[in-house]
Amino acid sequence: SAYLPLAGKTIIVTSGPTVEPIDPVRYIANRSSGKQGHAIAAALARLGATVRLVSGPVSIPDPEGVSLIHVETAQQMKSAVESLLPADAAVMVAAVADWRVESEWAQKLKKSPGGAPPTLRMVENPDILAGVGHHAKRPRLVVGFAAETQDLLANAKRKLERKGADWIVANDVSHTSGVMGGDRNTVRIVSKRGVEDWPDMSKEEVASRLAEKIAEALSPPSAL
Numbered sequence: 001s002a003y004l005p006l007a008g009k010t011i012i013v014t015s016g017p018t019v020e021p022i023d024p025v026r027y028i029a030n031r032s033s034g035k036q037g038h039a040i041a042a043a044l045a046r047l048g049a050t051v052r053l054v055s056g057p058v059s060i061p062d063p064e065g066v067s068l069i070h071v072e073t074a075q076q077m078k079s080a081v082e083s084l085l086p087a088d089a090a091v092m093v094a095a096v097a098d099w100r101v102e103s104e105w106a107q108k109l110k111k112s113p114g115g116a117p118p119t120l121r122m123v124e125n126p127d128i129l130a131g132v133g134h135h136a137k138r139p140r141l142v143v144g145f146a147a148e149t150q151d152l153l154a155n156a157k158r159k160l161e162r163k164g165a166d167w168i169v170a171n172d173v174s175h176t177s178g179v180m181g182g183d184r185n186t187v188r189i190v191s192k193r194g195v196e197d198w199p200d201m202s203k204e205e206v207a208s209r210l211a212e213k214i215a216e217a218l219s220p221p222s223a224l
């Protein structure tokens, strides 16, 4: 018989980068393939969850068995995510741009001979994870990611607090790690209770194990 521990549960997943326009032809974005977020969405669906994936632009195939909302900017991602509440869990894997250009130019910026390059005035984007972590309709389980290049644990612990998350999945994305765009990942799960170090594995396997851990966290304690 099918093993579907997440049947009846609704889970929001964010994935991919957000893309913040400068003018009609240019943008600022974070580096993100969407591989880890899409794999997590698919793994949760395989365990029976109703998965609502909100993704920025990626070039990988849509994961199977999930409903997908495509967005571009952080502001669009935030409204899409909030429109999906309430949910049993939220897993925020997207690489959201921290800043956007204050006001997008309506026309393509043109070079003029001898002219000065444009200056971009940036404003901060909303923190989608923190919004969900502190929301009146907060899901029972809120999971964030933390891509760090240094002080991995200290930064992850701070994020747990500040963003109101239950777990932060921390991974090292320094250039030597090969994580960015790659197929493997080494993660540490940071929670109030401590730190779990997972061995190096494929992003698929990280996704499957995380989906199992989420199923455990959402299942009522055994009556036996």
Ligand code: C5P
Pocket: 014, 074, 092, 093, 094, 095, 096, 097, 098, 125, 126, 127, 128, 129, 130, 143, 144, 145, 146, 147, 159
């Ligand atoms: O602060 P930092 O960007 O490292 O935090 C990463 C976590 O926060 C990820 O789970 C990411 O999806 C989420 N995040 C967000 N909205 C932002 C910035 C980050 O949801 N504006």
